[in-house]
Amino acid sequence: MISKNEIDHYISNYDLKNIQIGTICSHSALQIFLGAKQEGFKTFGICLRKKQFVYEAFPLAKPDNFMLIDDYEEILDSTLLRKMIDNNVIIIPHGSFVEYIGSKSLENTFFIPIFGNRKTLEWEGSRKLQRLWLEKAGLKLPVVYNNPSEIDDKVFVKFSGAKGGKGFFTANSEKEFYEKLNKKIKKGILRKEDSTNPFIQEFVSGVRYYPHYFYSQFKNLGLSVREGFLEFLSMDKRVEPIDESYRGLPDSLEDFYDYTVTGNQSIIVRESLLSDVLEMGVKTVDTSINLFPPGILGPFSLETIYHPNKGFTVFEVSARIVAGTNLYPHGSPYSFYTFKKPISMGRRIAIEIKEAIRKKALERVVS
Numbered sequence: 001m002i003s004k005n006e007i008d009h010y011i012s013n014y015d016l017k018n019i020q021i022g023t024i025c026s027h028s029a030l031q032i033f034l035g036a037k038q039e040g041f042k043t044f045g046i047c048l049r050k051k052q053f054v055y056e057a058f059p060l061a062k063p064d065n066f067m068l069i070d071d072y073e074e075i076l077d078s079t080l081l082r083k084m085i086d087n088n089v090i091i092i093p094h095g096s097f098v099e100y101i102g103s104k105s106l107e108n109t110f111f112i113p114i115f116g117n118r119k120t121l122e123w124e125g126s127r128k129l130q131r132l133w134l135e136k137a138g139l140k141l142p143v144v145y146n147n148p149s150e151i152d153d154k155v156f157v158k159f160s161g162a163k164g165g166k167g168f169f170t171a172n173s174e175k176e177f178y179e180k181l182n183k184k185i186k187k188g189i190l191r192k193e194d195s196t197n198p199f200i201q202e203f204v205s206g207v208r209y210y211p212h213y214f215y216s217q218f219k220n221l222g223l224s225v226r227e228g229f230l231e232f233l234s235m236d237k238r239v240e241p242i243d244e245s246y247r248g249l250p251d252s253l254e255d256f257y258d259y260t261v262t263g264n265q266s267i268i269v270r271e272s273l274l275s276d277v278l279e280m281g282v283k284t285v286d287t288s289i290n291l292f293p294p295g296i297l298g299p300f301s302l303e304t305i306y307h308p309n310k311g312f313t314v315f316e317v318s319a320r321i322v323a324g325t326n327l328y329p330h331g332s333p334y335s336f337y338t339f340k341k342p343i344s345m346g347r348r349i350a351i352e353i354k355e356a357i358r359k360k361a362l363e364r365v366v367s
């Protein structure tokens, strides 16, 4: 396990005038790079050689320096890791970053300072720990079924290895569960090894909202929570083929029964629901500080479904920047109520790092 002391040692030797903000060129990298540049940082993109043209295509958001690789496994090569340290790089972890590097390597091999609390990624990565966190926070969660034989109502079935909702399905009985599961394996939509550990939840009906929060150590701009401040920056709704299933009407086309996330849409909630949205964020931060101090730092998001009869149900927490924030490189309808300038989540991260440098407290925001 890479210790906080080790990271603090590296960061104490960084040239504070030449810090570079880095990440893997994927997920929310364009937004992260643009935000960092807006705050005067140089940027460092770890990029698959075959994807470089994508980032070259956006002159204002492309990284100043590319570290080109052919395979994500190369990131853990000691020469490349050394190069990041020599370039004073602070890594911003995003969804694909965790996926490509793997949580075990992040814990044990990847010794580059990352923005936020490294322990958070472990709590996010395990369904068991995540549930414990959200339960202790007192949030309303979907009922969990421990075995397909318990299914007595409409359920939603997920798999750990399946990425971004791929292969997820609904079932109303144990029989339907096995029928659908076997069909998906046969069609190659699910791999047999991914299907062995299904996560069966109550199917929650309602409207999906994904609020994006930022917990700051320094800026007194949001709600006061313990020693820090919680800002609510924006909100999105994911786009999945199931959302467009009406297009096959009057027939029901099976390919539309697919929950794979393909994009994001902008959304806001009724103002009367903002109290719930803020309270959920406060509880998530507060509990994280008890469970894995210093708790969650920086950006995070809750995946929620709202129904007027049941309120908000939270079915997941993303403990880092989410791709839904890509909708707002120049600020969202909510960020305008907090900042005088257009602030994206990427830029907000850069502001926090800048403030930490100014206060000579960089070790408080990296691990």
Ligand code: AMP
Pocket: 142, 156, 158, 164, 165, 168, 201, 202, 203, 204, 205, 208, 238, 240, 259, 303, 315, 316
């Ligand atoms: P996830 O990978 O957990 O974010 O889930 C992907 C998608 O599946 C979500 O965006 C929702 O559309 C849907 N989903 C996940 N959990 C549930 C649930 N318990 N009830 C209904 N829909 C769900």
